[in-house]
Amino acid sequence: MTVKSKKALILAGSRGIGKAITNSLGQIPSYDALGLSSKDLDTSDINKCMEICDLYPNGVDVLVLNTGGPPAKPFSEISIEDWNKFHNQLFLGFALILQKMKINDNGFIFLISSYNIKEPDPNLILSNTYRIASTSLLKSLSPQFAEKEITCINIASGPMDTDRFNELSSDPIAAGKGFPMQRVGKPAEIGDFVASIVEKNISYLSGATINFDGAISRGIF
Amino acid sequence: MTVKSKKALILAGSRGIGKAITNSLGQIPSYDALGLSSKDLDTSDINKCMEICDLYPNGVDVLVLNTGGPPAKPFSEISIEDWNKFHNQLFLGFALILQKMKINDNGFIFLISSYNIKEPDPNLILSNTYRIASTSLLKSLSPQFAEKEITCINIASGPMDTDRFNELSSDPIAAGKGFPMQRVGKPAEIGDFVASIVEKNISYLSGATINFDGAISRGIF
Amino acid sequence: MTVKSKKALILAGSRGIGKAITNSLGQIPSYDALGLSSKDLDTSDINKCMEICDLYPNGVDVLVLNTGGPPAKPFSEISIEDWNKFHNQLFLGFALILQKMKINDNGFIFLISSYNIKEPDPNLILSNTYRIASTSLLKSLSPQFAEKEITCINIASGPMDTDRFNELSSDPIAAGKGFPMQRVGKPAEIGDFVASIVEKNISYLSGATINFDGAISRGIF
């Protein structure tokens, strides 16, 4: 029997992409993969973000920063409460966790963001703005983490077969057909991708933002 | 005598880059250019941001979103108060003004950001993260503003000969010598640039983020 | 009478965007602006590119690298002759001119490229690939030119009201209506932009690639 000597912590890890990552990481023999639900931790609750760090005094080896998406809202209807809530949920909560959580040497930090960081969607301004802020944060920190052999990777996810996508899209199957691959992505593709990087210790990917969108984005990079 | 039929409002317009823009816009005969000082409006004061919009019921023709920079701080020393203050000052204040301020048709919105939006500086995380959030916001809104012939332009400024640069750099003259042009930029270059665009109505620049850094940034774009 | 002490050379300067730049630069009192036609210089003719440099032994103060666009062709139909011809016309000719032409200190080099450098158009592969190569070249050279106070600027033009656009588009007026500004760009906007930068000596723009596409491109930068 393999000792589960390594710990992976996946935020928003009980559904959708987060759950798929939890599942895939859990299949690595040496890993104990813990997917927190949004009940366990709602990252818009700043105090909770800091408390959670105390639960892992021995640190974690893999940290996956993930969260549900904010609602689609016309710009004019976004309230101050919305701005502040999603500032917390999509950015500040992650920043505080990165300040306080012990990440073990040779570990990995993954941010699950969105392809709208590169090509902002006018209907998803809360998502666009705070996810790109988190992207900038992780990039800013990556050289410093690199000194401890900790690898930072940002996955800019496109439309995935999740409850989230099915809510945002009026006709998700038709929407999928319109994409270059004639389908949305499978959460397991991201799960397998993350687990492969961890299992094979592909640490030189540090600092990368990786589009994961089935050739939808038009940008050359 | 030319009637000053157009109004330009420049936030943080009493010093540095903002003052230079105010000066240059003020030389366009038809323009009344009003540079607000940080006493007139501190964009970290959310209520003040909304009140200021009421002072211009006839709208403005040019709006320059500008603000002083946050302090350089190691990541570990950034407090929750810092995060929230600069979230307001560098992002939320601008967002609220964009929601409420009347911008006249055929007008211009300029955001003065920083070259650290593209190449984040590990010592300026507060600046990196919230300025890129504002960049994403302006880009998200640019197609919608374009429908009213309002042009959105983001200027990603490099080191400029301002009090700000002289504070951040231990030896600003030596620092300037190390740059490709062997100097920092002159605020008047940005002022003249903005005024030329407005005066000649070069509106097809809408949506652009323009590096203004004397060939310092390494990125191809 | 002002002495025309400065010389601007505009390739493909007798039509479209190039002609507009020639016109605008020609209105600066100290400038003699010479727009070459494609008969004067076809940049796909490598020998001619080198010969032309000998005509300006005293150097030029502004050089505008511009050329007509290649045809839209499906990838499968691009012949070796096409690849080589447009390699010369859109890239190698410019490279050789940059190697040989004397650019006077404090001068300007403009490259007129296309917004397809950032968001490649599957139907314009010859244009996408060689224009981005030229972009990379100019960026690579910009720090070296900066040492002589020579400013390099790349203008990534979107659809403009030129013969070229009218040929590529089956219904150019309808196409324009579909854009965020409900119109294509005016060549004079680029002409005025270039002339303003030169006249006001806004040299700290060096190294920039500037989108000029009326908010069409979706990329955040």
Next chain:
Amino acid sequence: MTVKSKKALILAGSRGIGKAITNSLGQIPSYDALGLSSKDLDTSDINKCMEICDLYPNGVDVLVLNTGGPPAKPFSEISIEDWNKFHNQLFLGFALILQKMKINDNGFIFLISSYNIKEPDPNLILSNTYRIASTSLLKSLSPQFAEKEITCINIASGPMDTDRFNELSSDPIAAGKGFPMQRVGKPAEIGDFVASIVEKNISYLSGATINFDGAISRGIF
């Protein structure tokens, strides 16, 4: 015994990164991985590029476009012969192979490029310009390949522990120490990465350019 029903073809696959990819792909039970040496195929030889396609009438399932790097040369010393040779080797040869080679449905195309596509190195202009041209080509084609479930991925490699790096760097060990991870990358990291994507069929990565440079690049993306 597993039938080797799938074929992977790796250009420049006998040394360095290419060899590592050949090794890793060869460990997938169903794959026959064939690494061509530069003697088997020098992609600067256009005729050879086309002939090679005829050797695989049943198509390949994985194609890795890889080639040795061009020499570091000051811009002024690059000859017309250099431009043309490396145009062929780093770009045109790949384009012709992509036009002619049969890639089986559900296959993968990898381009091994360089981090200098995003941050051009003034001393490596031949590499910068033609590798970014190939990047643009692959991106242009990715939606079209996606229709046949063929996935296109570009790996923008940073400094790797290869003969190439050891030639370019006067003191490779010291150079490695100066990087954020205090080392260069291991070719096996890229090999394992490519093989994981293929083996687990992570096809929704299509269209991505993935930095593989140990947090060296400064760009946010």
